[in-house]
Amino acid sequence: MLVSRRLRSPTTNYHRGDLVECLPFGQACKCNAHYFNQLIALVKNCHAYLPFLTLTTLFSVTNATKFKAALDQHFHVPLSANSSHLLYANVEVQIKRLQEISRQLSVVTTIKSKFLACTQRHNPMTSDSQAIIVLGNLQLLLDCVQSKRVSLEAEWWNFLDHYPGKSEDMLRLLMDETRNRSDQLWDPIPHITFHDFSTLGVGRWLNDEIINYFVQKWCMQARTTLGLSTFFACRFLFEENSCVTAKSGVLTAQEGARVLRSCRKTERELGLSPSRWDSVFIPIHEHSSHWYSAFIDFRYKRIEIYDSLRETCVNNRQKPVPLRKNTNLMLVLMWLVEVLGHMRGDTICLSNNPQTDWVFDPHSKVHFQPNAFDCGVHTLWHLQHVLEFRRVRVGKECRVDRLIFTDNMAGKRLRLAQELLRDSER
Numbered sequence: 001m002l003v004s005r006r007l008r009s010p011t012t013n014y015h016r017g018d019l020v021e022c023l024p025f026g027q028a029c030k031c032n033a034h035y036f037n038q039l040i041a042l043v044k045n046c047h048a049y050l051p052f053l054t055l056t057t058l059f060s061v062t063n064a065t066k067f068k069a070a071l072d073q074h075f076h077v078p079l080s081a082n083s084s085h086l087l088y089a090n091v092e093v094q095i096k097r098l099q100e101i102s103r104q105l106s107v108v109t110t111i112k113s114k115f116l117a118c119t120q121r122h123n124p125m126t127s128d129s130q131a132i133i134v135l136g137n138l139q140l141l142l143d144c145v146q147s148k149r150v151s152l153e154a155e156w157w158n159f160l161d162h163y164p165g166k167s168e169d170m171l172r173l174l175m176d177e178t179r180n181r182s183d184q185l186w187d188p189i190p191h192i193t194f195h196d197f198s199t200l201g202v203g204r205w206l207n208d209e210i211i212n213y214f215v216q217k218w219c220m221q222a223r224t225t226l227g228l229s230t231f232f233a234c235r236f237l238f239e240e241n242s243c244v245t246a247k248s249g250v251l252t253a254q255e256g257a258r259v260l261r262s263c264r265k266t267e268r269e270l271g272l273s274p275s276r277w278d279s280v281f282i283p284i285h286e287h288s289s290h291w292y293s294a295f296i297d298f299r300y301k302r303i304e305i306y307d308s309l310r311e312t313c314v315n316n317r318q319k320p321v322p323l324r325k326n327t328n329l330m331l332v333l334m335w336l337v338e339v340l341g342h343m344r345g346d347t348i349c350l351s352n353n354p355q356t357d358w359v360f361d362p363h364s365k366v367h368f369q370p371n372a373f374d375c376g377v378h379t380l381w382h383l384q385h386v387l388e389f390r391r392v393r394v395g396k397e398c399r400v401d402r403l404i405f406t407d408n409m410a411g412k413r414l415r416l417a418q419e420l421l422r423d424s425e426r
Helices: 030-047 064-074 087-105 108-119 126-162 164-179 194-198 208-222 230-236 253-269 310-317 327-344 375-389 410-424
Strands: 019-022 026-029 225-227 279-286 290-297 302-306 359-361
Touching (some): 030 126, 064 126, 126 410, 208 410, 290 327, 375 410
Parallel strands (some): 225 279
């Protein structure tokens, strides 16, 4: 609590000779009173989530070890195969609390900057030094809270992958609980309904809306990849909406102009500029029953097609190039590279150019799905990989635990569902 009273200043260096009493800091210059109030309120608000946090404990310089030990004590969920059905809810509550603490502490840098500016306009005071120590400790605490959230999520994701049966049980329960919630839940997320959300359930095929949502969101965040919608391929790369037969023959300038209009629209929607993005991700929905994708990398001059069906990849890699399933699609993608190169301000010629230094792989190596329904999740994980590594990494090549492919993708499904629900609550 801040108590103010007018005091007679002993020097002429104080603003108008005004001092205020800022408990528990003591006397302070009135110009800083607002920031002392903010600091006191901030610690009080965070104390509701972190009982160990008080102004008194922040008056002395501390270290990250103390904060980490306290956070480990207050944010810990035992993860085991015998965990109760409330495990998902418990983890989600703790992660949200850590996010809320981070949100509140995010103002510390701004408060400190403005506070220091004020201290330059009056003589140094003991309360100023104490406040600067508190602000420094709060910045350290913010780093520790963010680190704790990351480590807790990493433990959670690792648990989901190692216990797919448990993941399936939690996912079924989550679907049942979400089914009974109001349709207004989805208002913050355009084009998503419970019907779309439910395709993330156990053994379901992901639909276009789910694929499009994550392609747009993740590419908008990454700002390096032009993520095209699921409708792009059927409109511009294939003869029909079923995405079975790739276009052939000479593709016209008119078709190129239509592609440019569509891609420029996507560019605006993602908030990208031609000078920023250097790759393209294209989800493909074959026969409305199977997902795979194509990736164009302008920086490393590669076109790769990712398909998680073992038969498609293994059988076709053994065939002569002209007989491979995706050979004609690769020819269309080469044409697309030339069109998008023009959009980026690059002149690229791939047709009838055997001397090109571009690399083409119509059946790139990926992790294979052992079932008939996880193709959509694999496609989204292919996107995660190209955003992180600029290509799909299989097995030990992938050293980022959260991105490792698994035979049972139920844990990935639950993570996607969790992300969607969090977005709906913002």
